[in-house]
Amino acid sequence: MNSRSPQKVVSDFLDDFAGRDIDGALGNTAEDINVNVYGLGRHDTGRGIIRTVLADIVEAFPDLIVTVKRIITAGNVVTTVINVQGTQAAPYAGAINQEKHVDLDEVWRFVVAEDRITQIDAYWCQQQLYRRLGVKRFDQIAIV
Amino acid sequence: MSSASVIVSSRTAAQNAAVVTEFFDRYRAHDVDGMVDLCTINADFSYPPFEVWGKQRVLRGDGKVGTVGKPIWTGLINAFPNLSNVVHSVDANDEGDVVVQVDIGGTQQQPWGLVLPAGKTFSEPHIFIFRLNSDGLIESVTGYWNNAGISQQLGHMEVD
Numbered sequence: 001m002n003s004r005s006p007q008k009v010v011s012d013f014l015d016d017f018a019g020r021d022i023d024g025a026l027g028n029t030a031e032d033i034n035v036n037v038y039g040l041g042r043h044d045t046g047r048g049i050i051r052t053v054l055a056d057i058v059e060a061f062p063d064l065i066v067t068v069k070r071i072i073t074a075g076n077v078v079t080t081v082i083n084v085q086g087t088q089a090a091p092y093a094g095a096i097n098q099e100k101h102v103d104l105d106e107v108w109r110f111v112v113a114e115d116r117i118t119q120i121d122a123y124w125c126q127q128q129l130y131r132r133l134g135v136k137r138f139d140q141i142a143i144v
Numbered sequence: 145m146s147s148a149s150v151i152v153s154s155r156t157a158a159q160n161a162a163v164v165t166e167f168f169d170r171y172r173a174h175d176v177d178g179m180v181d182l183c184t185i186n187a188d189f190s191y192p193p194f195e196v197w198g199k200q201r202v203l204r205g206d207g208k209v210g211t212v213g214k215p216i217w218t219g220l221i222n223a224f225p226n227l228s229n230v231v232h233s234v235d236a237n238d239e240g241d242v243v244v245q246v247d248i249g250g251t252q253q254q255p256w257g258l259v260l261p262a263g264k265t266f267s268e269p270h271i272f273i274f275r276l277n278s279d280g281l282i283e284s285v286t287g288y289w290n291n292a293g294i295s296q297q298l299g300h301m302e303v304d
Contacts, residue, residue, distance in 0.1 A: 036269075038269050038289070038293070039290045039292070041293075070273075072237070072243060072273065073237065074236055074237040074241065074242075075235070075237075077233075077243070079243045081286075106288070107271050107288045109243065109271060121245065121271070123269070123270075123288040123289065123290070124288070124290065125192070125193035125288070125289065125290050125291045125292065126291075126292035126293070127193070127290070127291040127292040127295060128192075128193060128195065128291070130303045131195075131197070131303050131304070136302065136303055137301050137302055137303060138292060138295065138296050138302075139301045
């Protein structure tokens with residue numbers, strides 16, 4: 001059985017995400033994947049959480065463009081700097097749709113074991129995201 | 145194999161990780177000059193979440209360690225006199241890349257950007273990406289975090 005390198009596993013995941021193929025992306029993850037998405041305050045275990053995170057992005061930004069700017073591999077840990085662009089077409093993270101364009105740099109750190117991603121730590125600045133979506137206050141996200 | 149690649153590979157991942165661990169030790173000790181001493185004289189600096197939006201311009205955290213990074217680190221320590229950090233993971237390779245997951249936090253005593261001091265404390269997960277040269281000096285520092293988390297912990301509800 002051919003095993004993919006950790007970098008290849010992560011590249012396949014990101015290619016599927018960029019192609020809005022959520023099921024394909026999840027196929028690269030372990031069933032008991034540990035997920036931390038700091039900007040959203042989401043911390044959970046299992047494919048359900050990463051499915052929700054990816055699906056919410058794809059639904060809110062249907063013209064999504066994911067560009068991998070840098071990949072760093074250290075053993076079974078793969079860290080990627082990605083740029084995410086898209087035009088809002090549905091509510092996202094409490095922000096109503098104002099059809100604003102988002103262009104955000106993010107870092108996603110992956111741990112890979114036995115051909116599957118076992119942990120994802122995703123870092124982005126939610127303040128930058130809200131600023132680009134036209135949100136004015138953290139305690140009144142849906143009010144513009 | 146070229147002589148250049150031999151030089152680059154002469155430093156191990158463990159040695160590269162040790163330099164960055166020392167960087168955060170010095171940060172924890174508020175030794176900003178010591179942090180800068182671990183960097184090349186022209187080291188690149190990038191804090192993408194650092195944006196201060198004024199009426200006519202946006203101040204961004206991009207430039208050089210000596211001219212942008214050092215003032216930011218010094219300003220943070222002034223605003224948060226008990227600023228500290230807890231390193232959770234250090235992942236390094238033989239090519240000079242080091243990735244660090246670290247919580248940074250402190251209690252605000254002075255203004256920081258547009259956030260006025262209310263004596264509140266924050267602690268926020270960060271990820272740093274370092275690039276070291278063949279001499280073991282840091283030639284680039286990049287940091288990412290969720291600024292919304294910090295603002296809300298400090299009681300600042302404006303997105304700005």
